[in-house]
Amino acid sequence: MTPLIEARRVWREYGGNIVLENVNARVNAGEFITIVGASGCGKTTFLRMLLGSDSPSRGELLLQGDTIPDEPGPDRGIVFQRYSVFSHLSVLQNVSLGLEFERSPLLARLFGTSRRNAESTARELLTTVGLGHALHRYPFELSGGMQQRLAIAQSLIKRPEILLLDEPFGALDPGIRKDMHELILGLWRETGVTVFMTTHDLEEGFYLGTRLWVFDKIRHDPDNPNRYGAHISYDIPLGKCQPEVLDEIAANRVKATHAGRSDCR
Amino acid sequence: MKRMVNLQPSRAARIGLGLLPLVLLVLAYWLASDARLAENPNDKLMPAFGSFIDAIERLAFEPNKRSGEYLFWNDTAASLKRIGLGVGLSALIGLVFGIACGLLPLVRAGLSPLVTIISLIPPMAILPILFIVFGLGELSKVMLIVIGISPFIIRDLQGRVMEISQEILIKAQTLGANTWQIVVRVVLPQVLPRLLDAVRLSLGSAWLFLIAAEAIAATEGLGYRIFLVRRYMSMDIILPYVAWIALLAFAMDWSLKTLSRWLFPWYFGIGASDKASTESTKVAERTA
Structure with missing residues (x-):
């Protein structure tokens, strides 16, 4: 069976800076992958390559056996930490916009019955994510958690195969984070979408995913921190792993911190 | 006694202080x-x-004894028509080229240097060329305003378009939008309030170019009248005309601001109170 995503010896360098080196991975449809790692370790770069807004310098990144398109498309949805929603549109318009793009090529705007149809689809989805009471508000009238709910609904209206979440809950309060975890797990089970999510929070990563990736550098040159890139140093199927593994990762991080590198540089 | 930097005037004091110098x-x-x-x-x-x-x-x-016209209103209408056409045309040009240059790197590479060069030419220096090319009629006056302010609006709008966060443009693409759809549903609505801001900022220059063009070649208009009666040192006409121009300019600025607030409430942080539930009305009241 062809995996949904396959990375074959993927490198990403910017000039002399090597961000990712030799990343290999196979991901099947329906997995929930959480990606942890210190800042600067290429988590976001990897996500951007899946999105299509960045491409590997070397190696291949395949989507269902073909090279991933080098621009974003409706089969791969994204939720950023911030700025994911359109400030000039109401909540309802933000979500129905995805349908308007698809059904009205020229004006990107629907009228009459087709508009009401699109809006009722959008309303249904918004009710699922818990925004049914705020349909006509503008994003600036929403809290951070509500904005992320909106951004998730906005992505899901396109029924993407892959949902990319780039530290989506990083800016939220702990209590609201918990709600968001339940929301995203529920949506994932319901839609069967494949999720890639980066996070700073190891526990969040363990709690949410079916599989946890740790991005880290294998080699480190203290005089030239950008000489070596990061790769997937742990690839752990969750639910099956031993608690010692978590301790081991945490211990490695402590070691790294003691060695004077709290991040990847 | 508080420090000077911490002293805030009350509302009444602010109005009073504002009126005092006048x-x-x-x-x-x-x-x-x-x-x-x-x-x-x-x-x-x-x-x-x-x-x-x-x-x-x-x-x-x-009515004027010779022509039977009401000169003041004739002048006002002529000037407003010219400045309205000039500013409107400039806004349109600024919108089209500003979005094209700001959003499309290929267009930006081709046009941006040219726009920068044109914006550096003093428009008054090419006024004779305009008179030669477009004649002494209305067109040359409108063109002076257009040439004077549209490069500024283009450059300003290009900057505003480039300020739109990359996340938003990527998001639109993941929702299936092509370039044209991004323009009409994302970029255009996002920059329209900023276009009105740019137009408001350029109104001062627009009046400058209008008065200059009218002073040199016109048969009616506020600038024409001022420069005509200058020969007789008619300060009794010049000063009220200047005050009237200031009032018109202020009124245009104020109406653009009001129009912008009405059309783009989200830009000013005004809630969707008109069409929404009472709940968001409350939010709007709080944020207003």
Whole structure:
């Protein structure tokens, strides 16, 4: 069976800076992958390559056996930490916009019955994510958690195969984070979408995913921190792993911190 | 005693402080004019307020003896038409080229240097060319305004478009939008309020170019009248005309601001109170 995503010896360098080196991975449809790692370790770069807004310098990144398109498309949805929603549109318009793009090529705007149809689809989805009471508000009238709910609904209206979440809950309060975890797990089970999510929070990563990736550098040159890139140093199927593994990762991080590198540089 | 930097005027004090210099200016003029007129009743430099009223009455409310027209309103209509056409055209040009240059790297690479060069040419220096090419009619005056302010609007809008966060543009693409759809549903609505801001900022220059063009070649218009009666040192007409121009400019600025707030409530953080539930009305009230 062809995996949904396959990375074959993927490198990403910017000039002399090597961000990712030799990343290999196979991901099947329906997995929930959480990606942890210190800042600067290429988590976001990897996500951007899946999105299509960045491409590997070397190696291949395949989507269902073909090279991933080098621009974003409706089969791969994204939720950023911030700025994911359109400030000039109401909540309802933000979500129905995805349908308007698809059904009205020229004006990107629907009228009459087709508009009401699109809006009722959008309303249904918004009710699922818990925004049914705020349909006509503008994003600036929403809290951070509500904005992320909106951004998730906005992505899901396109029924993407892959949902990319780039530290989506990083800016939220702990209590609201918990709600968001339940929301995203529920949506994932319901839609069967494949999720890639980066996070700073190891526990969040363990709690949410079916599989946890740790991005880290294998080699480190203290005089030239950008000489070596990061790769997937742990690839752990969750639910099956031993608690010692978590301790081991945490211990490695402590070691790294003691060695004077709290991040990847 | 608080530090000076921490002292805030109350609302009433703010209005009072704002009016104070204006009142002082009028008072100073009045005293100076009185003193000069006492010495020489035929002094033309600082006419009394009564002369202003007479002059405006003559120009605005009595038909002109020769042409039978109400000159004041004729001048106003002619000038407003020119500035309206000039500014409107500039806004349109600014919108089209600003979005094209800001959003499409290929267009930006081709056009941006040219726009920068054009914006550096003093428009008044090419006024003779405009008169030669477009004749002495309305077109050359409108063109002066367009050439004067559209490069500024293009450059400003290009910057605003480039300020739109990359996340938003990527998000639109993941929702299936093509370039044109991104323009009409994302970029255009996002920059329209900023276009109105740019137009408001350029109004001062637009008036400058209008008055200059009218002063040199026109048969009617506010600038034309001011420069015509300058020959007779008719300060009783010039000063009210200047005040009238200031008032018109202020009114245009204010209406653009009000229009913008009404059309783009999200830009000003005003909630969707008109169409939404009472709940969001409350939010709007809080944020307003």
